[in-house]
Amino acid sequence: METLPIFIWELIIIFIACTTLISLIWYFSKRYRKQKAKGREALVTAEEKMHSSAKLNFNDIRELMLTGPDAKEEVELKRKEAYIERPAQKLLRNLLESGKKATTLPTYDPSFGFRYKTVEAVFDENVSPGEAEELLERLYHLEILEKSFFDTVSACPVCGSTSITLHYRCPKCAGRHIVKTGLTEHVPCGNIEERDKYDRGHLLPACPKCGATLVEGEYRDMGLWYICRECGEKFEHPNLDMICRKCDDQFTIQTAMVREISKYTLDPSKEQEIRQNVTSLESVSELLTGLGFSVEMPASAIGEKSGIQHNFSLIAKKKFEDRENIVAVDHAVGDIEVGASPLILYTYKISEVKVDLPIFVAIPKLSETAKRIAQGYNLLVIEGIPQEKEQLGMLHDEIQKRLSERIVEERGTELPRPLEVEIVHQWIIRRGKRVDVWRDGRGKFVRHRK
Secondary structure (H helix, E strand, O other), X not given: OXXXXXXXXXXXXXXXXXXXXXHHHHHHHHHHHHHHHHHHXXXXXXXXXXXXXXXXXXXXXXXXXXXXHHHHHHHHHHHHHHHOOHHHHHHHHHHHHOOOOOOEXXXXXXXXXXXOHHHHOOOOOOOOHXXXXXXXXXXXXXXXXXXEEEEEEEEOOOOOOOOEEEEEEOOOOOOOOEEXXXXXXXXXXXEEEEHHHHXXXXXXXXXXXXXXXXXXXXXXXEEEEEEEOOXXXXXXOOEEEEEEOOOOOEEEOOOOEEEEEEEEEEOHHHHHHHHHHHHOOHHHHHHHHHOOOEEEOOEEEEOOOOOOEEEEOEEEEEEEOOEEEEEEEEEEEOOOOEOHHHHHXXXXXXXXXXXXXXXXXXXXOEOXXXXXXXXXXXXXXXXXXXXXXXXXXXXXXXXXXXXXXXXXXXXXXXXXXOOOOOOEEEXXXXXXXXXXXXXXXXXXXXXXXX
């Protein structure tokens, strides 16, 4: 009996210990589950933020792809290509010479509708009015020209032509034999007839119905009306039909297409760029003309290997003895400098076309990469526009010197020079100034004279 209380106390103690242990396990288990739930929520939130951020970045990237530098550079490259096209150069030069307010206006031709004859004239061959308008639209999309409203006209809903004719139709019998005339009413008898019928067969105007002579106050003019000669119907408003003279489609005014006719001017923000691209070679052209060359600007030539037509800013030709000397000039304009792309394209073109003297004009200057590329070719590189008399004189001498070297090289003889000279001294025009360069015996450029 004495041990019973001790046993009970031990059970109580064990029970309390187990209860405490279970409570602690429950407490820490609950805390662990709570922390784990918070962790999952944080992970989900982080993933949502990550996905949201990724979506935002994708949208930003897509926007950059549409409006970023690559798209802008592509437009600029296509604009530079347009500058060397012969029709575009002629058109832009004509606009520049006509003054700041020069505008390309359409004219109406009954055979074609609205057309731009001044633009058609810049092509070497006969082109359709549509091709001339396509050139204007392309220059507009390249931001070289500006487009503004000139007129709104009806056009054929089938082919879009503005060469259409308007025809009257009787609202009663749909006949087309319609005349427009003045009507006169004889008030006493109520007769309404054409004015000239009151004059027929009478010395004095008389009513064709009752025969009474017209007396002042007994007749009145009812204005202009239309009369159908087929059914005799008189009406004030005829039905109107249209016929396209290009595709012969017949339609009404309600179904006609409304077409806006535009006029075009130079984009003022691009005027300096246009002037540099179109007129920058005038001094070079005059110099070559003075040397006896026949100059074509712009010009084109067919590649001997590919058969592709290559466009050049200028090609000059001159007969010398039994051969023809050919000078091919390309030029490129950049905001700060001209990159390598135009130069690479030029080197490809002169590899396809026989050229005695290749000249590349970079305005305002060549990039360092382009200069390294140019060093591998025997190009006469001009940086800037040669305008001063001294600059043009140096360019004159260099052109003659290079052409003479070319002729001597083809004859298989050497120019007289000291045998000990291994490095040839030459120069190029850079930023309007003469720059000394040296080439070794193989024609490659070296950094300095050894």
